[in-house]
C-alpha cells in the first residue's frame with residue numbers, strides 16, 4: 001500500500017529531512033510514526049500524498065509510482081488519501097455540514113448523494129446533531145471530529161493524521177483515538193504521527209520511529225520509547 005525505498009528529501013534551503021528512509025506499510029494497518037521534533041515525520045507523510053517530492057528514492061502509494069506520476073493524476077491519488085492536521089484546518093465561514101460536503105463537491109460527487117454521505121459520516125463521528133454549527137461554536141475535540149469526517153467522507157484507502165491530538169486535552173484525545181480505531185477497523189490504513197507517549201503505550205499498534213530522516217525502530221506492538 002505504501003512502499004518507500006532509499007528515500008532522501010533535501011529542501012531547497014539545504015535541510016535534509018529524509019536520509020535514506022525505507023518503509024513498507026500494508027493495507028489495513030494502524031501505524032504510529034514517532035520520533036524527536038524535526039526528525040522527518042511530517043516530511044514522510046507529505047511524500048505519501050505528494051505534497052512534497054523525494055530528492056532521491058522510490059515512493060509507491062496505492063500501486064502508483066510517485067516518481068513518474070503525471071501531474072494530472074495527482075488529484076486521483078489524493079482522493080484515496082484523507083489527511084487530518086493538528087490544527088483542524090476547517091473553513092471558518094462554513095457550517096459543519098458544509099465543511100464536509102465541500103470535500104465531495106470539489107471531486108464533483110453527484111449532488112443526489114452528497115446529503116446522505118455527509119450525514120452518514122457525521123453520524124460516524126457522532127456529530128449529526130451539530131451539522132448546522134460553525135467551527136468556532138464547537139469544542140476542539142468536536143472540530144477535530146469534523147476534520148476527520150471531512151477526511152473520510154470520500155472513503156479513502158489511507159488516513160494520515162499528523163498529531164491529531166496535539167491541541168486536545170486527554171479525555172478528548174481518547175475520543176479521537178477511538179474514532180480513528182473504528183475507521184481502521186472498517187479497513188482504512190491509518191498513519192498517525194504523534195508525540196503522545198500515553199496514547200502509543202496504551203493503544204498498542206505498530207510503531208515506526210524516525211530519527212535524522214531514517215527509520216531507527218519498527219515494532220509491531222511497540223512502545224513510544226522517548227522521555228516525554
Ligand SMILES: Nc1ncnc2c1ncn2[C@@H]1O[C@H](COP(=O)(O)OP(=O)(O)OP(=O)(O)O)[C@@H](O)[C@H]1O
Nearest residue numbers: 011013015016017036037038039040041042043044
Ligand atoms: N518546507 C520546508 N522547507 C525547508 N525545511 C523544511 C521544510 N519542512 C520541514 N523542513 C525541515 O526538515 C526537517 C524535518 O522536518 P519535519 O517537519 O518533517 O519533522 P517532524 O519530525 O515532523 O517534526 P515535528 O515533530 O516537530 O513536527 C526539519 O529540520 C525542518 O526544519
